[in-house]
Amino acid sequence: QLVLTQSPSVTASLGASVKVTCTLSRGYSSYPVAWHRLQPEKGPRYLMKLYPDGGHKKGDGIPDRFSGSASGTERSLIISSLQSEDEGDYYCQTWDTGTHWVFGGGTKLTVL
Amino acid sequence: QVHLVQSGTEVRKPGASVKVSCQSSGYTFIKYGVGWVRQAPGQGLEWMGWISGHNGDTEYAQRLQDRVTLTTDTSTSTAFLEVRTLTVDDTAIYYCTRGPPFRTATSPPDYWGQGTLVIVSS
Numbered sequence: 001q002l003v004l005t006q007s008p009s010v011t012a013s014l015g016a017s018v019k020v021t022c023t024l025s026r027g028y029s030s031y032p033v034a035w036h037r038l039q040p041e042k043g044p045r046y047l048m049k050l051y052p053d054g055g056h057k058k059g060d061g062i063p064d065r066f067s068g069s070a071s072g073t074e075r076s077l078i079i080s081s082l083q084s085e086d087e088g089d090y091y092c093q094t095w096d097t098g099t100h101w102v103f104g105g106g107t108k109l110t111v112l
Numbered sequence: 113q114v115h116l117v118q119s120g121t122e123v124r125k126p127g128a129s130v131k132v133s134c135q136s137s138g139y140t141f142i143k144y145g146v147g148w149v150r151q152a153p154g155q156g157l158e159w160m161g162w163i164s165g166h167n168g169d170t171e172y173a174q175r176l177q178d179r180v181t182l183t184t185d186t187s188t189s190t191a192f193l194e195v196r197t198l199t200v201d202d203t204a205i206y207y208c209t210r211g212p213p214f215r216t217a218t219s220p221p222d223y224w225g226q227g228t229l230v231i232v233s234s
Contacts, residue, residue, distance in 0.1 A: 034220035038151075044207060044224040059222055060114075091157055095218045099171045099211065101147060101159040 002028055002096045004104035011110045017080040020107050022092030024073040031094050033075040035068070038106075039088035047090075050075050079109075087111050114138040116208050116225035123231045129196040132228045134208030141165045141189035147211035147221050148182065148193050150204040160206075163191060166213045198232045205229050 003025040012018035024031055035047040046059040050068040058066065069076045079086055092104040119133040134146060148160040161172040163182040170182050181194045191208055206228045209221035 032218065036157075036221070036224075038157075043226045044209075046220060046222045046224065049220045093157075093220070099145070099147070099162040099215055099217070100173070101149070101162075101221070103149075103157040103159065106156045 001025060002031075002094065002102050004033070004092050004094060004102055006090075006092060006104040006107045008105070009108045009110065011112060012082055013112050014082055014084065016082050017078060018082060018109065019069075020077045020079070020090050020109065022075045022077075022104050024075065024094065026073065028094075029073045033092045033094045035077045036091045036093060037088045038091065042088075047077065050077070082111050084111050114210065114223045116210060116223055118206075118208060118225040118228045121229045121231070123233065124198050126199055126232055126234055128198050128232075129194060130198060130230050131192055131194045132206050132208075132230070134191045134193070134225050136189040136191070136210070139210070141184075142186055143213055145211040145213050146182070146184065146191035147209045148191075149207045149209060149221070151207070152201070152204040155204075158204075160193070162211055164213055164215070165189075165191070169215055171215060195230075198230075200232050200234075203230065203232045 005023045032051045034049045038044045048056045048058040050056045054070040056068040065080045067078045089106045091106045096102050115137045117135050122130045142165045145164045147162045163170045179196045183192045208225040210223040211221050212219040
């Protein structure tokens with residue numbers, strides 16, 4: 001069964017870098033994921049699509065501080081030079097049989 | 113720019129139905145699809161279904177398919193989500209997203225609506 005697993009929360013300091021990781025269930029290492037961010041009062045925003053080889057395609061207007069990496073079943077969103085505006089809930093998402101989307105449980109990012 | 117603008121907050125009693133609209137602009141509606149996702153209070157994101165703006169094909173989450181209907185009006189670039197036989201567990205923010213035009217495409221939901229709060233309460 002296709003499941004995406006995320007840590008519930010991560011905390012990092014202003015100006016630092018953070019890696020938010022999503023793990024695909026065993027047997028799905030060839031699957032890409034997409035990353036989305038939800039922020040109160042701002043709504044959701046698509047960040048990037050991350051491929052198994054680590055290549056990624058970012059959404060419109062997503063700054064260079066956002067990148068991704070992949071290894072095996074892990075798909076990671078990396079945010080450098082953290083800003084307070086980066087706080088929010090980050091969700092990974094993948095595709096089960098085409099248009100059936102599967103979401104991870106979300107990771108709450110806190111910037112100190 | 114691409115915009116998806118959803119209808120406003122709805123309050124319903126258990127057993128009732130609700131219909132949420134999502135009007136798209138800034139792109140050619142029939143070249144994409146619309147996916148619907150919801151978030152219950154304190155919970156994560158749940159995919160509900162998808163409809164093609166090109167040909168009206170639909171896919172539904174298995175656990176919701178008996179109560180949910182997706183439609184589009186291509187003349188106004190608007191997608192609709194109807195949920196019937198509401199229960200308190202359907203209380204959530206409902207989001208539309210721009211998605212792929214075809215059933216087998218794996219392009220991501222790359223634009224989101226602002227969300228519509230649906231409250232189900234007796």
